[in-house]
Amino acid sequence: MFGNEKWQIERVISEVELLSKENIVFFSDEIEKHIIPYLKGKDSKDLREGKAVHVVVYDEDTKNSFNLKLTFQQPFYHLSDTTELFEKMELTPGQRIGFRYEGWFATLVVKVLKKNELCSSDKTVDTDDDGYSIVLELHGDDPLFDKKKKLLHDKGFGVKKQIPLQSSSSPDLIKLYFGEFDTQSGSYSTRNELETLNLLLSLVESLPASQMHEQLNVRKDLQSAIINKIHEFGNQNKVDAKIDRNYICEKEKYLVQWGERNGARTKLEIAYVEGAGRGAIAVEDLNIGDIALEIPVSIIISEELVYKSDMYNILGKMDGISSETMLLLWSMKEKHNCESKFKNYFDTLPEEFNTGLSFGVHAIMALEGTLLLEEIMQAKEHLRMQYDELFPALCNDYPDIFPPEFYTWEQFLWACELWYSNSMKVMLADGKLRTCLIPIAGFLNHSLNPHIVRYGKVDSATNTLKFPLSRSCSAGEECCLSYGNFSTSHLITFYGFSPQGENPYDVIPIDIDVGQFDCIEDCSMSNWTTHMVWGTWLSNNHNIFHYGLPSPLLDYLRRVRNPMQQEKTLVPANLEIELEVLEDLESTFSGMLENLSDTLDGENTRWDVKLAVEFKDLQRRIVSSIITSCSAGRKLVENELSRFMSDTL
């Protein structure tokens, strides 16, 4: 029954894998009897710190004992205290535990590798056995397998990493697997954490009932541990929105009533939120899993509407026109149609969207020296080209279908802003992903600490799109979505706002021209390479060789100077290289800071100038933090060097 073959669980159940009842070993009495009591008796600090836990598992059939070592790392990366979860998860050999890092997904497999190393002792702890390993594996079913494989390869990893467990020197698994990414980001995305915890919660809830587990309340305890963690997260990152009750949302109310007549259900009311326009406020306390909003497919604006319209006879015959562009053109005309089914929806849309695409000349000038300037100019140029390809030709050829007064450049830009800032990607019943406008849901604002993260797939049983809560929302609180993992520059360009709080997606890209260094002749590197740097306050390692800066960048610059350098040891030759690298980075970023000069127009209160100034301040803050870290790093290195000198004297 506890045969070791059964320990090798190969079947992939889901992203985060808890073994199901079919993989019976997970629930085996033997594991309950031998591992869990041991783990429960363990000092929680030991587990948290990622030390290996050595247990002996006894097999009643063969009367043999297996030495087993488990290394407790933080599989839900960045969660500060997973011990509680772990104790209740009953880790078993063969169990896979998924963990996420910024959209990455890896699986940690607890595996017994040497079955022949049986020992007859009945002791419960063995610290000397080296026969077991933990295997980290990128799963073959992963839709992004090839991309992740390449990325791993670039970082010097394979898709599978077997890590022998050795007592005191057991390696830090997370660092081994994600070392390159881990170094700088002490910060994390609340959205990703929330999504992972919710995924875990749904998996725990879907575990088949087991009498033994019910008795032990294991499932219940695990559920409440996860829920507590979710609450903790929500509270840590809370940003209170101010709601202006004086603003009467009449049209919005009509839209909600129209939606409800058509089958929509909502636990949200629309109100004016300071700094964010309209927003959706919870009318009652909402808990994790509650559906805040449910929209029937019949009131979703999707490409089907174009196919039914007279425009399709013309647009359908055009080469290379996307369904998104057709829908955009459809919406430009439909908003003027008094008989439109969606009149209530169009009535609630603002006259101006105020995204980066509408920045005026002062705001553009204020962005000088930033990449946002380029992003906005490029996006606008692209739209202008698209417009010129379609108009005035369509209006000239088919004035009845495309009345020229509806298809001016200004109206085209308005529609682009509408679609960029209000559309959502939805998987409809046919399984295809479509860009849609969703009445009522379009009032949900974005947050870096959102309540709703899992949405976008039509429930085929009800033919509705549901917005369930991933963390609770109290009555009267604004209920927010995550629009996605976007940088502030993207949010300004396409949505017209800069989010409150620390956005972990804000990076400064730097292009390095290897040619500027004295690279040795056979240097195999290409001439240009791009790296991303975060604000160094997000990093938790400011020690020598790290400095709060990204390791891939530092390693690259080291390799350019000395392709043979392998070890980061405190020897003068390495320290000299460290100094050079830091000096170069400091001078690169100091140049960048000079270009990000103070914005002249302090008096200007136009929305776009304010946003541009805010963005530039953010850029300056990031660049300054990098310069400060380089300079602090240089001091660290110089101290080491002078210690070396005085030792050798």
Ligand SMILES: C[S@@+](CC[C@H](N)C(=O)[O-])C[C@H]1O[C@@H](n2cnc3c(N)ncnc32)[C@H](O)[C@@H]1O
């Ligand atoms: C889908 S709509 C949300 C409803 C919108 N507030 C309204 O009044 O129509 C997206 C727009 O809302 C605003 N918005 C969303 N989240 C925001 C936030 N966190 N801060 C400020 N504005 C936000 C931006 O103008 C964005 O383009």
